[in-house]
Amino acid sequence: MRIIGGARRGLQLADVGAGDQAAHLRPTSDRVRETIFNLLLNGGYGNPVQGARVLDLFAGTGALGLEALSRGASRAAFVDDGAISRAILRKNIEKMQAMGVTDVWRRDATKLGPNRGPGFNLIFLDPPYGKSLGEAALASAVEGGWLAPEALVVWEEGNAPLPPGGFELLDQRRYGESWITLLRLESRA
Known part of the structure; x- marks a missing residue:
């Protein structure tokens, strides 16, 4: 794994090694990550x-968050409750x-609780596939005030998820095993 673009290209x-099967550690491949950022930067x-x-x-x-930092993001907060994942994440930071x-929070992404700072305008969501955790995490993020108005969400999942209420579907594409x-986030007028 490497940074694909930007200042740290x-x-x-860090090598994932055997990873963490129990936590479903499945890093986004370089190719899919490059596709995600091409879509973000060239998608209008x-x-x-x-x-x-x-x-x-x-x-x-x-x-994903580190790639965004390399490409000019001002700050990244990482949420994961896996010990092995957080150890690898800290090495990468x-x-x-x-x-x-950066901030690293040991937290269940489906139970974020209230956000005590400004909202985030770019959200990466890469839950373990097939467990409906993405929907729960998005609901938790909205409820806790984690998303800035009109925030963009990039959601990687094993099947094409339906957009939950309050979100506009901008694009959806399949890349190998991933959607x-x-x-x-729709503005609340």
Whole structure:
């Protein structure tokens, strides 16, 4: 695994090794990550990465949030409740020299609780496939005030999820075993 683009392009991230089967650690491949960022940057959404506050739910190795930092995001918060995942994530943050612009929270992404800071405008959601955890995490994030108005959500899942109420479906594509769904939080007028 490596950073695909931006200021830290080519940086090798920590080796996942055997990973954490119990926690379903399944890093997003370099190819799919590159596709996600091409979609974000070339999909007619402006540049949603530059200056973004990123929330990486089910962060695992943190590759998505770290890629966003390399491409100009201002801050990234990583949420994962797996000990092995967080250890790998911390190594990757050190390799990126991103300690001052990151937060790592040991938390169940489906039970975030209230957000005590500003909302996040770019959310990566990569739950274990086939367990309906993405829907629960999005509901928790909305309920807790974690999303900024019109936040973009990039959701990686094994099947094409239906957008929950309050979200607009912007794009949905299949890449191998993964479906990438791009949503926008609808503004509440």
